[in-house]
Amino acid sequence: MSHVLTLSIISVISVDSGSVIQDVRLVNGTSQSSGRIEVLHKGEWGTVCEDGWNLTDSNVVCRQLGYPTALETYRHAFFGEGSGFIWSNELQCIGNESFLSECKQDESRDPVCNHQQDVGVRCGSKRINVC
Numbered sequence: 001m002s003h004v005l006t007l008s009i010i011s012v013i014s015v016d017s018g019s020v021i022q023d024v025r026l027v028n029g030t031s032q033s034s035g036r037i038e039v040l041h042k043g044e045w046g047t048v049c050e051d052g053w054n055l056t057d058s059n060v061v062c063r064q065l066g067y068p069t070a071l072e073t074y075r076h077a078f079f080g081e082g083s084g085f086i087w088s089n090e091l092q093c094i095g096n097e098s099f100l101s102e103c104k105q106d107e108s109r110d111p112v113c114n115h116q117q118d119v120g121v122r123c124g125s126k127r128i129n130v131c
Contacts, residue, residue, distance in 0.1 A: 031125065091106075
């Protein structure tokens with residue numbers, strides 16, 4: 001008597017939700033609408049590397065914080081050097097996102113960043129209501 005053994009392999013792919021930016025804030029600025037950009041990632045606040053960062057990304061930060069637009073992006077730790085981890089995944093925002101977590105991320109890069117490269121922003125000063 002012949003027996004046939006069928007083996008099924010189920011593969012489960014887990015996506016690390018830890019790669020998502022949970023929140024954003026501005027620190028050490030001259031007003032509430034300016035400062036070093038810091039992101040909350042896996043429960044820890046850290047800074048953002050200036051490599052690949054542009055005004056489109058800054059606009060999304062400002063929009064997430066309730067400001068209509070970014071007026072200027074600052075590089076080279078203009079608002080002082082932060083501490084903790086450095087977010088180095090290059091964001092590829094297209095400009096219509098309401099939150100940084102909606103922007104595509106290029107995690108394939110391996111940039112060498114330090115806190116001398118912390119990025120900052122100055123947002124338009126009139127706050128808008130964000131749902």
